[in-house]
Amino acid sequence: MQKVEFSALTPRHEVTTAELVRQAMNDARQLIQLEVQLARDDVKRELVAARSGAIALGVSALLAILGLALLLVAIALFIFPGPVPALILGLLLLAAAGVGATLGIKLLPKKPLGDTRRRLESDIEAVKDQVQREHA
Numbered sequence: 347m348q349k350v351e352f353s354a355l356t357p358r359h360e361v362t363t364a365e366l367v368r369q370a371m372n373d374a375r376q377l378i379q380l381e382v383q384l385a386r387d388d389v390k391r392e393l394v395a396a397r398s399g400a401i402a403l404g405v406s407a408l409l410a411i412l413g414l415a416l417l418l419v420a421i422a423l424f425i426f427p428g429p430v431p432a433l434i435l436g437l438l439l440l441a442a443a444g445v446g447a448t449l450g451i452k453l454l455p456k457k458p459l460g461d462t463r464r465r466l467e468s469d470i471e472a473v474k475d476q477v478q479r480e481h482a
Contacts, residue, residue: 377469377473381462381465381466381469384461384462385459385462388460388461392455395453395454395455396454398453399450399451399453399454399455400450400454401450402446402447402453403446403450403451405446405450406443406444406445406446406447407443407447409440409442409446410439410443410447412439413436413438413439413440413443414436414440416432416433416435416439417432417433417436417440419436420432420433420436
């Protein structure tokens with residue numbers, strides 16, 4: 347993470363209001379640029395996590411469909427001898443689908459852009475503190 351230092355103005359009589367405003371605008375521009383870059387990084391990281399979760403959920407859905415198909419085959423074979431192997435395999439595939447779905451759900455981001463929110467709150471507090479120090 348890049349550390350940005352803001353202009354530290356000490357109250358002096360020769361500093362004009364225009365200079366103060368110009369430096370405050372420059373500091374705000376730097377802060378906004380940094381926050382935009384950090385937000386982009388957060389989005390990229392969360393997209394990777396979401397993609398992994400989506401892949402796991404897709405595989406789980408496929409396994410569930412296969413398990414359901416085998417259970418239906420087992421029911422069909424129940425009429426005839428020998429449904430036990432298909433029934434066992436169908437139950438195993440459904441169990442694997444359940445495990446995969448659980449893992450896929452855990453991989454999905456819970457609170458999108460959480461790092462960005464925390465940084466913005468911290469930045470707001472820092473700006474408030476700086477403004478209060480300058481006015482004190």
